Amino acid sequence: MPEIANGLDAAPPFAVAGPFYAAFACYVAALAASLVRPRISLWLLGIGVVVHFGATLGRGWAIGFFPLTNKMESFSAAALAVAAVTAISWRDVRLYIAPLLALVCVAMLTALSFPLDLGFPPPLMRTIWYPLHVPLSFFAYGTWAAAAAASLVWFRDRDPAWLTLIDRLALNGFGLWSFSMICGGFWGVVAWGAYFMWDVKIIWSVILWFHYASFIHVHLTPSLFPRPWVRPALAIVGFVWVLVAYVGTSFLFGRSSHAF
C-alpha cells in the first residue's frame, strides 16, 4: 500500500497501487500471448487498458484534476496511450504487436518504479491546456511507435499495404502532435508568456513536428518514388527522436522547463 499524501486520505482504492499492478500484469500476459496466440493477446491487452484507464480515472478523482503531476503518472499515461493505440491499430502480426506491447510493459514498469504517492498539481498546471496538451502528445507518441513497428514488418515483408499503414499512422500522429503543440503553445503563453522557449524539451517537440512534416511529404516527392524504404526508415528514426524528446530530454539533457 503506497503512502498517501496529506489531504488525500480519502483516496479511492482504485487510485492506488493495486489496479496499476493488475494492468501491468495484463500487459505482460498480452506480450507473452502475442508470441504464441495474438488473438488472445488482444483480449488481455483490452482488459489491461480498461483496468489501467479506471485506475487513472481513480487518481484523477482523488486529486480533483487530470492525474499527470509526476513522473509515475507521466509514464503510466504514456503506457496507457501506447496500449490504446496498439489495440486500435491491432494487426495479428507478431512483429508488429510484440514490440509495441514490449514498449507498453517497459513504460509501465518505469512508472511503477517511481513512488505512487498522490499529490495535488501545482497552480501552473491548473489550466485546460495542460490536460489537452499532454494526452494528445502521448497519443501521438503511441501512433508514431506503431508506425515504427509497422516499418519493421515492411522491411521483412515488403508488402505495400504496410506502407499505407505507416503513412496513415505517421499522418495521424502529425495531426495529434500539431494539436498538442497548439495547446502547449497556448499554455506556454498564459503561464510563461511565450509559446516557444530555447528549452531542450520544446526544441525536441519542434524537431518531431519537422521530422514528421517532412515524412508526409516524402510520398509526394517524385525523386523518392523508386525508394519506398525511405518512409519506413524515417518512421524508425522518428521513433528514436520520440524517445529522445520524451525520455532523453528529461533524463539525459538534465535541464528542461519540463519536469517530465
Added chain:
Amino acid sequence: MHSDRNGSRADASRTAWLFSQGLGVICGQATVLLLAIGSVVLTATRDGASASIAMDDMRAFFAPVSAVHLWFYLLVGVLTLYALNTTLATYRNVVKKWRAGIRAPRFYAPAVIHLAFLVGLLAHGVGGVGGAELERLALGPSWKQLGDGREARVTGLEVDPNPDGSMKQLRARVETRDAGGSSAETVVFYNGPLSRGLGSELMLLVRPHSVPTLRLARGEDGCDVEVAGVCELGDVRAELLYLHPPLQPGQNAFAQLRVQNTGAGDAESFSLTPGRSKQLSDGSLLSAEGFGQRPAILLRHRRAPGNPLALLSSILLGLGLLMLWRRFSPRANTV
C-alpha cells in the same frame, strides 16, 4: 518567339528546384539535424556562450556572434530557404487547382497548413527579435503604472487551498484604467495573466506578495499607499515616492510624498513621519497615520510581439488539419 519560349523553359527548369517537394524534404530534415545539434550545444554551453539566451530571444545568438552558435546561423538560412520553397510551391499548387476548377475547401487544406507554417516562422522572427522581459512589478492596493499607458491596483486577493493546505489557485481582482479614465476589472491568476493586444503585452502572476504601505488621511478621506503607488484623497492625488524604515531603534520612519491637487496648483514634495500632519497649499491637512502591510501580487511584465502571429498560426494550423479530416479516417486500404 520560338527561342524565347525555349529560353523561358530553360529558366523555369533552372528554378524548378526551388518549387520542388524534394527541397522541402531536405530543408525539413536539415532543420531536424540543426535543431538536434542546437539542443546539445545549448545544454552544454548554458553557463557559457548560451548563458544569455532566455525565453524565445534570438538577439542573444548575435551578441556576440559565436562559432558555438553556427548551427543557429545555418538554421536561419535553411528556414529562409524552406519558407521560400513553401511559398512558391504552395502558390503554384493553389493556382493550378483553382484553374482546374477545384473549389472544395479540403483540397486547399495543405495550403492553409503551409500558410500556418509561414506565419509561425514570422511569429518566431518577430517574437525573437522584438520580445522583452521588463521589470517585475509588485502590485498592491494603490494605483501603479503598468508601463503600457495603463494604471492598475489590486482590489481583492483570494487563495484557494487544496485539502492538504497547499495553494490550488490564487486569484487577484485587479482594476485597470487607461489614460482616458475608463476602467475595467479583471481577475489575474496562475495561467490567467493580465493581457493586452492578443497576448503581445502580458503581466504574468509570479507569486503572492505583500507591500509596506503608509496610511494617509485628509479630512474624512483615507487611503493606504505603497511605494510608487498613488492614492486619491478627494481632489488630492498623493504619490508615495519613498518609505524609509527607522534607521535605529527609537527613531521614526519617514515617507517622501509628492502631492498634487487635481484642481490646480503645482505638485508639492515633502517628507512626513507617522503621526505628523502637513498643511497642503489648499489649507487642508494631510496626516500620515502609520505604516502597515497590504497583500499584493508580484507580476512579470513580458512584451511578446510574436504571440498574436503565433495565435493566427495556431488557428490556421488547426483549421487546415480539420479540413484534412478525411485523410485521418481509418477507411484507407491497409493490411
